[in-house]
Amino acid sequence: MSFKHKHLLGIQALSASDILTILETAESFLEISAREVKKVPTLRGKTIVNLFFEPSTRTRSSFELAAKRLSADIINFSNQTSSVSKGESLKDTVLSLEAMNTDAIIVRHSYAGAPHFISTFCRSHIINAGDGAHEHPTQALLDAFTIKQEKAKFKNLKVVIVGDILHSRVARSNIFLLSKMGAKVVCVGPPAFLPIEFQQFGTQIDYNLDRAIEGADVIMTLRIQLERQQKNSFPSIREYRNIYGLTEERFRKAKKDAIIMHPGPINRGVEISSDLADSLQSIILKQVENGVAVRMAILYLLLGGKDRETSD
């Protein structure tokens, strides 16, 4: 197993073999979180920073637990003030942090490209925890891990992603990853949220969920940002639900063993019916559980490389 990247900035830079390495490594970490003693000394004495410029509790907590279960020291550093909104000042903030001898910096930022920018001047391993509407690679990796758990393969799987594709970093990272692994991705959403240019990423585009869902193996629903509605770029909630909401009636058109995914948090009764969210086909909570294992794998592959060769 070899992983040659210094940073995890996005799925685009990874090969199919890189992705498989991460998923296989995550498998071995999944077992640790099921133990009585959920802790291994692998990254003892490493310093990891959760640097979140956007509010987040789930993703931050998932990384925090991943680091702690590997025995690393992790500190939370959230800065939502405007003083760091300019690139130059972001650079100073990060360089100051890194001067404290950090090993890895996990970055969430509202600007697409912020983690990449940071990686150009940092010595630490940079992990993208979501940048603007660009990428959210650990989410796509945990989604892939969960799909593989359920379907054992990616090749020729039909995956339908429904929602505000345009503004979703989750969608983008998933499109990149699933295409690389040989799945057939179909994106569905209101035209204002799904420009025809997305075809260039190797995905099919459809504005009709009832048609697109036929024969689907995986339906990935995205969170509707209700706050966007006020900006008039959005149909009414009721209209959205009628046309793009995942209802039981619609779900019946998918394959019999189709699974339902969502990156959370859910708007029950909007993008997904409450009953479907709680159904046996929904693997939403498995996604969350796998997220810790996938993040442990990434921290391990990026930071633990040297120890691994010498001690394992």
Next chain:
Amino acid sequence: MSFKHKHLLGIQALSASDILTILETAESFLEISAREVKKVPTLRGKTIVNLFFEPSTRTRSSFELAAKRLSADIINFSNQTSSVSKGESLKDTVLSLEAMNTDAIIVRHSYAGAPHFISTFCRSHIINAGDGAHEHPTQALLDAFTIKQEKAKFKNLKVVIVGDILHSRVARSNIFLLSKMGAKVVCVGPPAFLPIEFQQFGTQIDYNLDRAIEGADVIMTLRIQLERQQKNSFPSIREYRNIYGLTEERFRKAKKDAIIMHPGPINRGVEISSDLADSLQSIILKQVENGVAVRMAILYLLLGGKDRETSD
């Protein structure tokens, strides 16, 4: 020593023997916090979450230190946004957290019954850190621990609780606990804050502090929520102090060796005179210290059970 409960949701569900088990276990943990090295490996590799939907620094810190001294991993997760105010969405928040393989979730919530609701669908041990005006069991247990330290028994002790009984989860949990242990509880406060229905909990009711305090062994003063005054449900501060404030003159009517308690933070000169708060009879800081030991005991009894049998 046996403790069969999965959760700690309130005092009401505990037997006198359960309470004694917790207090005796806490005794053994009190010594750990007095050591040079305040740390034992008991809960190494356990994942505990401080899930606080109301602001809190004291109780949160007390649980955080209790977990750390037992070598558990603890993460803080505070959510004071309105997005989690509905039951269903609270359920999703907690299920997502638990999917990360938590062992215990410590919950504070402004809604009475929230921890109980959470316990109905969770696999983790749920600990109530205060729910609305319902219960605050760890506060009552640390109060009981402190009373036992000072008085060596509960039987026939006269405990006077003074203040806004109606809105106080501390009062309620203390009434339940002290009645179970055989103490005589007298509640005192302005009529608007002390409905006659409280008699059903086995407590005596009095609107006259000067009379009620006679022969008291313990006087438990409650924090007056100054912000409530604006809602006109409250006499003026001066009036409150005159009638229900614990002054030295009033305190002289209690037993000679009576002790003064308060759950903190204190409004000096309102519910208690500043001199009395600092007097030798005041055991307010002992309550805080004992709080860590009691919370260590609860975490240990709920989470450490199996280890205990094999290793102790």
Next chain:
Amino acid sequence: MSFKHKHLLGIQALSASDILTILETAESFLEISAREVKKVPTLRGKTIVNLFFEPSTRTRSSFELAAKRLSADIINFSNQTSSVSKGESLKDTVLSLEAMNTDAIIVRHSYAGAPHFISTFCRSHIINAGDGAHEHPTQALLDAFTIKQEKAKFKNLKVVIVGDILHSRVARSNIFLLSKMGAKVVCVGPPAFLPIEFQQFGTQIDYNLDRAIEGADVIMTLRIQLERQQKNSFPSIREYRNIYGLTEERFRKAKKDAIIMHPGPINRGVEISSDLADSLQSIILKQVENGVAVRMAILYLLLGGKDRETSD
């Protein structure tokens, strides 16, 4: 090596020999942060609290990492509410915290003298992390450590401190420290920010940076609090930069091997030109790195004393 102080409240109380002890101890800790495994068990089982009444991410993180690399348990306790603005209530807050058996409390407060006040009634070691416009001793110590690294001595070094001297706790602690160590300190700034009374601290005063910088070994620029400008106590930014900004032209008048320092965060193009901040002469990031080692040294000297004598 001996260090007899119980608290670190300010530089004023330290002797030159105390300062050297801290700097020499820090040297041995600098190496730990450069290791693969940045962790030693020195303070295992100690409880340290970051008690910050003013917002801070850098200093707080630096102390947090220092504590974690020494294996201590540290909790963050920030209180920016007004409820703790009165001295008496600050006392209750701190006594409650300390009742949880803290070993050290690191205090930042907007009131000059708050850490000293706290030390009068606390059993824990108190470390001043910045109090009003009074002192910021760990900043001065890390600055001294960095100067010693670069210049190997203090005696007769010419150190120019530029900026809002009057309101700067960093300036004050540095003036005290550098004077004690035999350096020649020159303070420079607009007259409104540099009262003639500062001469009593053994520093020279100059209102002309072009003149003062001649022959300087060290130029320490201070952060301009842009928010003060609105209060009219401040010239315009442009005017400030023209007269007191550190430009390349001005810097050429200093000694050839002069170094540039700044406590951060920098206002690029205001108190210092962007190019100078990034130049080889700038040791701003070294200051940050050394900050962790100096804080480890202070925690060790205050808390680890007994262990040291017996085990080293």
